[in-house]
Amino acid sequence: MTATRMEGPCRPSYRTLSALALAEPEDHVRELTDWVEHASARTGVPGAQHDWDNAYRWLRLAQGLRTITFDMTYDDGGMCSVGIDFDAVWTEMMEEWQLHHVRLGYLRAALEGFVRLLHSDAAEPGLALDAAEQQLQHDADAWPLHARAVAEHLRVHAWDRGAGIDVSLAAGVVQAIALHEHAVRGRAGIPEPISDADGKIFAAGHAEVCAAKEASTVLLLGIQLLMAAAVKENRVAVFDEKYLLDGKWVPDSSGGSRWVDEEMPYSEYLAVLHLEPGEPPEL
Known part of the structure; x- marks a missing residue:
């Protein structure tokens, strides 16, 4: 087979740090799901628990x-080997691209469900996130690390980059939802592999994959910020302690990091659950 797998160029710096790196979406969503499972709405509105459970x-x-x-x-009975290679690489590309898009759709549904419950007066998720940002602007400990950096990176993939310079998390959430809408309405182009002169087939679509991946991460961080504001307002209650079985690096007050390998309140864990555990310090 002549197909050659190439590493995609889209690798934001916040995912490559030696400590306090941002976790991959599949790990990030697992930790956020665990957090939500240990929390509950306190809105007092009839049906609130049902809406919480649905989100x-x-x-x-x-x-x-x-x-x-x-x-x-595409088996036409006479495909050449290069055509077979093209379809094999395209298959891998589509599996990765669509994996992130399907996850993006699920996360959008979850975010909008929590927004309807916690901000019923907000016409759209961006407004709810903007309110949460305003509320937490002086509470640095409640902010998920890298949140604005992810929103800023997502702007690199925007097709309407000229529309303002806002790099707030709320703006990132709006852009992530727009990216999802762009795809489900059939406006997104389908990436295809590329071939160089010697006949080898190379994967492409790195920017499209990266955009969907970082959009998913923006929505996850948006849910975290929404929950942080709701916890502060006592509209969401969190229970139990989070036991960090294998330990985790978390930010410290000096701008560095400290190793935690014990229990911590779920309310504090909300701001760091999206970080890679990292290697433990040497004894």
Whole structure:
């Protein structure tokens, strides 16, 4: 087979740090799902628990997503080896691209469910997130690390980059939802592999994959910020302690990091649950 797998160029710096790196979406959503499972709404509105549970189930779907299977082979009975290679590479591309898009759709449903419950007066999720940002602007400990950096990176993938310079998390959430709408309405182009002069087939679509991946992460961080504001207002209650079985690096007050390998309140864990555990310090 002449196909060659290439590493995609889209690797934001916040995912490559030696400590306090941002976790991959499949790990990030697992930790956020665990957090929501240990929390509950305190709105006092009839049916609130049902709405909370429904939003949680959408999050649980995103957590349960593992693979998307495609077979892009077009068998016309006379395909040459290069054509077979093209379809094999295209199949892998579609599986990764659509995995992130399906997760993005589930996370959008979860976010909008929590917004309807916690901000019933907000016409759209961006307004609810903007209110949460305003409320927490002087509470640095409640902010998920890298949140604005992810929103800023997502702007790199925007098709309407000229529309303002806002890099708030709320703006990132609006853009992530727009990206999802762009795809489900059939306006997104379908990426295809590329071939160089020697006949080898290379994967493409790195920007499209990266955009969907970072959009999912923006929505996850948006849910965290929404919950942080609701906890502060006593509209969401959190229970129990989070036991960090294998330990985790978390930010400290000096701008560095400290190793935690014990229990911590779920209310404090909300701001760090999206970080890679990292290697433990040497004894």
